[in-house]
Amino acid sequence: MSDENGASDFLLQVIDVHKRFTGVYALRGVTLSFVRGQIYHLLGENGCGKSTLIKIISGAQPPDAGELVIEGKRHARLTPLEALAAGIETVYQDLSLLPNMSVAENVALTSELAEHDGRLARTFDRRALQQRAGRALGAVGLPSDPEFQATLIEALPLATRQLVAIARAIASEAKFVIMDEPTTSLTQKEVANLIAVLTSLRVQGVTVLFVSHKLDECYAIGGEVIVLRDGQKVAQGPIANYTKAQLSELMTGRELAHTRYRTQEHEAADVVLDVRGLGRGGLFSGVSFSLHRGEILGVTGLLDSGRNELARALAGVAPADAGTITLDGQPIALSTPADAKRHRIGYVPEDRLSEGLFLDKSIRDNVVTAMISSLRDRFGQLDGKRSRELAERTVAELQIATPDIDKPVQSLSGGNQQRVLIGRWLAIDPHVLILHGPTVGVDVGSKDIIYRIMQGLSARGIGIVLISDDLPELLQNCDRILMMSKGRVTGEYRAAELTEAELYRALLAQAA
Template sequence: MPPPTLHHRNHAVPIHLPRRTLQAMPTELAPLYSAAIAPDRTPDLVPDGAEPFVQLAHINKSFAGVRALEDVHLTIERGRIHCLVGENGCGKSTLIKVLAGVYPRDSGTVRINGRDYEKMSPIDSIREGIQVIYQDFSLFPNFTVAENIALNEQLADNKRIVNWKQVRQVAQDALKQIDVSLPLDARVEEMSVANKQLIAISKALRQNAQLIVMDEPTSALTEREVRNLFAVIRRLQARGIAFLFVSHKLNEVLEISETIMVMRNGHNVSDGDRAEYDHARLVFEMTGQSIREKSYAYTPAPGAQPRLAVDQLTVHGMLQDISLRLFPGEIVGITGLLGSGRTELALALFGMLPIASGTIAMDGKPVRIRTIHDAISHGIGYVPEDRLSEGLFLEQSIGNNIVVRIIDRLRGALGLTDKRQVTQQVDHWVDALHIKTGSPELAAKTLSGGNQQRVVLAKWLASNPRLLILNGPTVGVDIGSKNELHELMKALAQEGMGLLVISDDIPELLQVCNRILLMRHGRIEEEILPMATNENELAAKLIED
């Protein structure tokens, strides 16, 4: 049985898909599709003109009674670069999925390419030339570059036999379109994230893309790769292809986009030309808050030893001659672009990278850190960047997540774990950090992002570290919880803990840290005092090369 036909190049062809094609479709698509072929459609007679390519208006969408989108509109012009920005959970992804036909809308109108859609299925959307590139790119790591690019076309053409010559030809043509050369026979798993993205774009182009939607396209790219991606996008734009970026990286949004649309809590809050926006306005529109948190007031204790003293630390190919001091009660921010060495510094201090030379001292005592265990035994804790995979045991209970560091100490008779002490500890931390849950016995995955991060913090605080390294402490946390987490961090520092905060969230750095170290190419470039700078200045410094 042939796989489903995903796109038809010719709109005028009446659509008569055999029943068996419906059965062959992924089950979640089939019902949508069968509904969508019902209405009679007239061939598209509207010429390309003034009318926008996509017009979504008054879109409403709820999940189990929760409003995800409320009266939202989205207009996309041909050959224009649009950006959709907003905090996590603001409804960006839901809107994209409505546009892609993955979620049926509850109400509202969808007009694409001059045609109104009563219902829209993923197939309709693809046929209209809308291509969504999700964060995982939907590529096959075990296939070659060529096959990944040509696969969808082969499937769409109902091919049964693979013509490898044709596959290579298709891939070569596609890559030529974006002026990129990649080894056709290399496996995609060997490709960098940036190259995977280019492969995904070429794949989309082969399917007659008129609009390419990219979800957080730059989140794992280095500065140079971002430039390269932007160059490709501008080339394609010149050929009339529209782009919709979904992003929270405001610098990049401001750089590439021509039209900006901001969403918050399932609403449009503002949209307009790029020229109308600057960094501060975007932050304000996204968060709806102009009230600044109070910045952290650090008062040095006289004559104190530095909690952490790093001298001339070098990790081959990653860090070069890093020296820094962090005193008890300080919150020091480390910032820089991806690849600047900010995460590498954290990993090196946590015993996860081989230190080639340099010294580290804790409270004046020199220490050697070669393993995670070394780091922990010297009182260093690390809240990792990727909470879900590195920080939490999602399926385990909240309680188990909290005591994992200290279970060895909670012993009673015969050296066996004392359940009463365990319960005490768990209750104490759930209470102290205001972790909102029905019961600590529930799995950690039942919590919201902010509460999950509190669980990760509780895990470390329970073992009473002297230095806590936090990497992207509020990524994926909503604004309210973010402020609470910031207050918590300040409180910890005030009690004498040293905090090293790795972040590229500029307002966060300015509000939480008493000093900020800017990294570039594996070195600490500059020390910045929050009081002596502002968001725009720091943002500009951050992207300088």
């Protein structure tokens, strides 16, 4: 595509790019073209090549073959600094913010590096920095006052850090912005604000490559969709031309269920967990509910509803200071995570990377962590044979894709990592399993596997508390859904009798 003077309308082209790691193709002959002022959604299962493509475009990795063409200029490879200088900015999933620097300094970081040949000036022009940061912060709906700008990143909640990282891309006046899972920690209100930001960037002629597993958000944003599978492009076109089912099948190569996984109504059974008047220091109070054997109970609400704090209290991570908890008819105290484990309550945290997994340790070590004391031999050493059997059984049962249980868990995709974490707690033969955002950052294929695992665990009589802000996830998997607002349970719904629109309206009504 070019105009009458021969100038290309493409801002960026990826031409026949290949990349291999230890003989395995991550990308195989990928060719893409990006026009100015368009939004592209990059979709695919974990391990399909999305991350590798992002790293090649942003200069973090070189391709083995192929080239990049930026505004007509050909590059066999880019360095990160060359990518920044070319106007390519990436908002990574791990944010890449400097926690000991202020908000304003982080927002201005990319601009400073680009303007000073990869070096930070010894002193910043504070006035110019605050003006630049103020405009960018305002664009993403964050405060722009001096007090907020001076706040250290480490003092901010995760959702606010995500918006700061996006503000940094805006401040650099980038031409091509890559957003890798930018809404993972955002509330629906913040997501709506981000969609408005993306619309503004598009109007300004900025090209956006949006990586997400949340198809509803992609449809709301609009634009083009690019689907990768096994390192190859399998589809590209306007996202409105594809249904969810079609996209899921393109990503996975198989047809997935999009109706309820909960195919049978849960029959009344004994109460396994009874919570009465539970509270913690102004974060939540007066929470009461019963969980039956084999039941899947959903808990949802906005970010400040108290749902996250309730999850941690039930796991003994941040214990309640009021109310009672009864397990199998016996009162229990959950003052520490060890208490929860002793009572056979498993907890899969929302942030598997910082709260759940030991990333540099093996898959086997991560699986057996909760069972180490019972896997020791008479000399106090870990019984290698029994630990291997447990890990291999877990890998097989949960369909964890790995050639070797002694590989580090960080070598796995996000969905496989999550199944390792679930497997750790299944090893204790739990009575209750608390799943806190179990499919955050997980592709559609892995979601399907995790949902089927949940249903299987329920059939075994395990009571499951599913804490999530993913409304389709709750409606597809739960028997009942509790709504929380301002630290209290404000509603209870039968999932089978509810539509997503009705649940969303209830969520907004409670927030109001």
